[in-house]
Amino acid sequence: MPRFALKIEYHGAGFAGWQRQKDHPSVQGAIETALAKLQPGDHTIAAAGRTDAGVHGLAQVAHCDLVKDWAPFRLSEALNYHLKDQRVAIVDCAPVTDEFHARFSATERRYLFRLISRRAPLTHERGLAWHIKHPLDADAMQAGADHLLGRHDFTTFRSSICQADSPVKTLDELRVEEIEIPNGVEYRFHVRARSFLHNQVRSFVGTLERVGAGAWAPGDVRRALDARNRAACGPVCPPEGLYLAGVTYPDDPFSQT
Known part of the structure; x- marks a missing residue:
């Protein structure tokens, strides 16, 4: 067939x-x-x-x-x-x-998370990004994200209903991009790994938002990671800002189309 x-x-x-x-x-x-x-x-x-x-x-x-x-x-x-x-x-x-x-x-999966900070409600982007009203510190979020790079036990950032055999994964990229937009700022989180745990990306972003807001220090992300305890995670952010952005294969099936 x-x-x-x-x-x-x-x-x-x-x-x-x-x-x-x-x-x-x-x-x-x-x-x-x-x-x-x-x-x-x-x-x-x-x-x-x-x-x-x-x-x-x-x-x-x-x-x-x-x-x-x-x-x-x-x-x-x-x-x-x-x-x-x-x-x-x-x-x-x-x-x-x-x-x-x-x-x-598949050898790699890439996710994008979009977060928009502005006072007014979202109109055109409603349902396509997480909306918050307060400003964020992108450098602090990147400093927190850097603690998550590499191979770790990500139990803290794993849903309690995750069915993966092991919480150990290798995170290849977690990059925070800050973009000025009319009437606000968009923050894009670019995440790349071979595979992910259930709710892992949303757990990352929800935690990093707390760092950007000043409620957490960047080093608190490392302490949460080392705790290997779901209770140590920050809030899990809503799904509407998350996109499966791409999948990599040894031989790209679409390269000749």
């Missing part, structure tokens, strides 16, 4: 997350329903990562197996036709070998 890699963009609002659920709309379910319009029957697609309710995708990657050997462009166009009423789009499609697996072949 021909296998295809799909690069997927989606707005997380209105979905109970990526993973298919029986009684709630999901991104996976929307795409599998669209696939069933092209090839009747049940479909199960595998993705590079499962995003939570309200989390967005800029470049999620999934793979699917079909009977027909579609031209990739025609497949993406057909899927987008059936997804037109959803906030989901196939932005690229490529044929891959049977050995390619969207999750297990």
Whole structure:
């Protein structure tokens, strides 16, 4: 059966997350329903990562197996036709070998978190960024973030319902970017690692926001990390500012498209 890699963009609002659920709309379910319009029957697609309710995708990657050997462009166009009423789009499609697996072949995942500081409520960016009213110190947040780089036991920054076998992960990048915008400031957190624990990025950002606000010192982040205790974590920030921004593979399936 021909296998295809799909690069997927989606707005997380209105979905109970990526993973298919029986009684709630999901991104996976929307795409599998669209696939069933092209090839009747049940479909199960595998993705590079499962995003939570309200989390967005800029470049999620999934793979699917079909009977027909579609031209990739025609497949993406057909899927987008059936997804037109959803906030989901196939932005690229490529044929891959049977050995390619969207999750297990990935060597790196990249996340972006957007936080906007301004007094007025968000309008155009509502639902697309975490809104706070107070200013933040980007340098202090970066100093706190630096304590998290490298290989650590991230129990403190792991959800109590996380199903990962081990809390030990290697964080390759956690970079804080400060951008002046009309009437406020946007802070972007660029996070990169091979894999992540459940709620790890949101736990990072919620903790670093406390550093930026002056409630924590940068060194408190290290003490929280060393505690290996979920109770030592700062607040977990809301999901609407989080985006799965990209996935890396040894051979990029989309490089020739």
